[in-house]
C-alpha cells in the first residue's frame with residue numbers, strides 16, 4: 001500500500017521533471033543557435049516536414065536544407081533537432097566554418113572524427129573501411145592506399161580506362177541509332193563500375209556487358225545500393241527491419257565474393273611474381289605487395305577497402321557525368337566552348353574517332369593534353385559545384401570542447417552533434433558566387449590574372465565537393481581523369497537532349513528560350529534524390545543523337 005502511495009505521489013513529480021528536461025532540450029539547450037521553430041514533442045521534425053511538403057517530397061535532404069537556409073536568411077550554420085531518432089545535426093552553410101571542421105588542428109590532427117556518422121553505410125563498406133576509420137587506424141590505411149591513387153600512377157592506367165570508355169561509346173552509339181529515349185544513369189554507372197573494378201582490383205567486372213555476363217560483384221553491389229534508395233528525403237524505408245535484413249544478407253554475400261577474389265588474386269600474383277615482368281598495377285596489388293601470407297585479419301581489412309572503393313568510386317563519378325551532360329545540353333555557349341577546346345587540342349578529325357583520341361592520349365604528349373583541357377576542367381568543377389554527389393558527416397563527442405568561430409566573431413560549441421558540411425548550400429552561397437550562384441557558368445573557374453585566392457578569385461574553401469583537409473577524397477584524381485577522358489570522347493560525338501523533367505522550354509515558334517545567364521530555360525527543374533549519393537531523380541532521361 002505504502003509503495004503505491006509513493007508511486008502515485010512521485011508520478012506527477014516525474015512528469016514535471018521530464019517535461020522540464022524536454023523543455024530544456026527543445027527550447028533552451030541550443031537557443032543561441034539558428035534553427036527552425038522547434039516543437040516540444042517533435043523537435044524540428046514537424047517544421048522540417050513542412051519544408052519538405054513545399055516541394056517534391058522525393059528531393060534530396062540537402063536540397064531541403066538549402067531551403068531551410070533560405071528561410072533562416074542564410075546563417076553560417078543551423079541545428080536540426082530530431083531527437084530521439086537521431087543526434088542533433090548541425091548543418092554547416094558557410095565555407096569558413098566548414099573549413100574549421102575539415103582542417104587538421106593540434107587537438108584533432110586528422111580533423112573532426114567520423115565517429116559513428118557513417119554507421120548506416122557499414123553494409124556497403126565493411127567495419128574496417130578507410131571512409132569510417134579514425135585516428136591512427138585511418139592514418140595507416142590512408143598511407144597504404146595513397147600511392148594507388150597518385151596522379152602519376154593513375155596516368156599509367158590510362159589504357160585500361162580508355163578500354164572501358166570505348167565500351168561506353170559503343171553503348172551510346174547503339175542508343176543513338178535506336179533514337180529511343182534512354183536513361184543515362186545505367187550506362188554511366190556501368191562505366192564507372194568497370195573503371196573502378198579495373199583500377200582497384202585489375203578485374204574486368206563487365207558491368208557494361210549486360211546482366212547475363214556481368215560479374216556477380218556488380219549484380220550484388222547494385223542490389224545492395226538500391227536498398228538505400230530514399231525517394232522521400234529521409235525515407236523511413238531504409239530503417240525498416242525487412243530492408244535491413246535484406247541489406248545484411250546482400251552485404252554478407254558481397255563479402256564472401258570479395259574475400260574469395262582477393263585470395264585468388266593474391267595467389268595469382270604470388271605465383272607470377274618471380275617470373276612475370278608485367279606486374280599488376282592495381283590498388284589491390286600495391287596494397288598486397290610484400291604480403292606473403294594472407295592472414296584473416298589482412299584479408300578482412302583489404303577486402304573492406306576494395307568494397308569501400310567500389311562503393312565510393314562509382315556512383316559519385318556517375319552522378320557527376322550525368323549532371324555534366326545535362327548542364328551542357330542546356331547551356332549552348334558552354335557546349336560550344338568545350339567542343340572548340342577539344343577540337344583545338346585533339347584536332348577536328350578526332351571528333352568522331354575515339355581511336356584517334358586514344359592514340360593521342362597514349363602518346364608521349366598524352367599527359368600534356370590532359371593538363372591543357374582547362375575549359376573541360378572548368379565544366380567538371382562547375383558541375384560538382386552545383387550538384388555535389390556526396391557530403392561529409394562527422395561527430396564530435398560530448399566534452400571535447402570543440403568550438404567554431406562564425407564570420408561575425410561569435411564562438412559556438414558543437415559538442416555532441418553530427419556535423420554536416422552541406423556542400424549544396426556552401427557552393428551556392430551568394431556572397432561567394434554572386435547572382436549566378438544557381439547558374440552553370442564554367443567561365444568562373446578560368447584563369448583571371450591578378451586574382452588572389454585561386455585563379456578564379458573564389459576562396460578555395462568555397463569549392464569542396466571532394467571535401468578538404470586530411471580526410472579529403474582519395475579518389476578525386478581518378479574521378480577527374482575519368483571525366484576528362486569521357487568528355488574528350490563524347491562531347492563532340494553526340495548531342496544530348498533532355499526529355500521529361502528538366503526538358504528545355506520552347507516558345508510558340510518552337511525555339512528554345514534563353515535565360516539571363518546563357519542557359520535555356522526548362523519546363524520543370526531536374527533534381528537529385530538520395531540513393532547513398534545524390535542522383536538525378538529520373539535517372540537522366542535523354543535522347544542521344546550522333547552529331
Ligand code: HEM
Pocket residue numbers: 130131132142308309310312313314316317320384388389390391392393464465466467470471472473474475476478479
Ligand atoms: C565525383 C566523384 C567523387 C566525389 C564527389 C567524392 C566525394 C567525396 C567526399 C565529399 C569525401 C569526404 C567524405 C567525408 O568527409 O565524410 C570522399 C571521401 C572518399 N572518397 Fe570520394 N568522391 C568521388 C570519387 C571517388 C572515387 C573515384 C573514389 C575511388 C576509390 C573515392 C573514394 C573515396 C574514399 C576512400 C574516401 C575516404 C577518404 C578518407 O577518409 O581518407 N571517391 N569522397
